[in-house]
Amino acid sequence: MKQATSDILMVRPAHFGFNFQTAASNTFQHFTNESDTLITSKAKNEFDDAVEKLRAHGVIIRLVEDTPLPPKPDAVFPNNWITFSHSGEVYIFPMLSQNRLAEIREDIIEYLKKDYFINQVIDIRKTAATRYLEGTGSMVFDHENKIAYACLSPRTNQSLFEAYCQSIQYKPISFIAKDNWGFPIYHTNVMMSIANGYAIICLESITNPNERKKLSKILIETGHQIIEINFSQVKQFAGNMLALFNIKGDLLQVMSDRAYQALDETQVSAISSHAQILTLKIPTIEEIGGGSVRCMIAEIFCPKL
Numbered sequence: 545m546k547q548a549t550s551d552i553l554m555v556r557p558a559h560f561g562f563n564f565q566t567a568a569s570n571t572f573q574h575f576t577n578e579s580d581t582l583i584t585s586k587a588k589n590e591f592d593d594a595v596e597k598l599r600a601h602g603v604i605i606r607l608v609e610d611t612p613l614p615p616k617p618d619a620v621f622p623n624n625w626i627t628f629s630h631s632g633e634v635y636i637f638p639m640l641s642q643n644r645l646a647e648i649r650e651d652i653i654e655y656l657k658k659d660y661f662i663n664q665v666i667d668i669r670k671t672a673a674t675r676y677l678e679g680t681g682s683m684v685f686d687h688e689n690k691i692a693y694a695c696l697s698p699r700t701n702q703s704l705f706e707a708y709c710q711s712i713q714y715k716p717i718s719f720i721a722k723d724n725w726g727f728p729i730y731h732t733n734v735m736m737s738i739a740n741g742y743a744i745i746c747l748e749s750i751t752n753p754n755e756r757k758k759l760s761k762i763l764i765e766t767g768h769q770i771i772e773i774n775f776s777q778v779k780q781f782a783g784n785m786l787a788l789f790n791i792k793g794d795l796l797q798v799m800s801d802r803a804y805q806a807l808d809e810t811q812v813s814a815i816s817s818h819a820q821i822l823t824l825k826i827p828t829i830e831e832i833g834g835g836s837v838r839c840m841i842a843e844i845f846c847p848k849l
Contacts, residue, residue: 573834602790738788780806
């Protein structure tokens with residue numbers, strides 16, 4: 545199965561802002577006294593510029609407008625509630641914060657059915673109870689080797705993760721990752737990114753040396769060059785990257801400008817040996833939303849009609 549795709553879903557925010565419900569588990573969020581109107585305006589401009597740049601580099605974007613009511617501060621991060629599989633299944637995931645549930649929209653799935661083969665929609669929320677698993681925030685996939693990686697947190701339940709992996713026939717690899725203050729890293733995709741032939745990862749965040757050694761061993765055995773990042777780089781979203789193909793078949797490593805500035809020359813050189821680096825400027829979305837480029841993108845692997 546393809547590790548990367550050229551087709552993605554993005555949701556243009558209507559009311560972007562600081563989400564107080566998610567802040568308890570997301571240390572990347574920062575509150576500001578700026579007005580909601582100004583914050584939303586900045587986020588929309590950053591989003592529009594990002595879409596324009598991605599399209600200019602040959603990425604196919606299925607763009608959806610967020611609905612104005614109810615206000616959804618995190619609607620710009622659709623990857624937490626939906627994934628699109630290579631065989632046509634669409635999965636809907638349970639999210640920890642109650643005010644994020646309004647982001648889940650059946651009309652988006654119906655819109656995509658016009659261009660993609662979708663054979664069924666599987667709503668994991670029906671069996672989740674009080675367990676949570678936030679899509680490709682919680683899980684980082686190695687599709688070529690059918691492995692899923694997850695750092696456990698209030699947003700990533702181990703038993704639900706393992707049950708999901710069993711249903712899609714992927715091998716589950718879970719571990720504990722913490723920041724340099726000892727807080728659990730809220731999403732796997734802020735400390736780890738897997739692409740064709742390489743993996744960007746903050747190994748020092750994995751507190752158990754046996755888990756760290758096991759993870760390194762598996763990545764190497766599956767043919768990945770390990771490109772290590774440190775705690776301070778994780779804080780600058782250097783782990784929150786995503787590899788995408790463009791329509792020409794070129795591999796792009798998409799990251800924020802903030803993430804790129806945090807990398808050293810050796811890391812940039814290592815990534816560039818595999819893919820073309822594409823940077824997007826999204827400072828408001830990162831600072832207030834606590835997520836970066838990867839969080840804004842839901843990959844569409846479903847076959848095209």
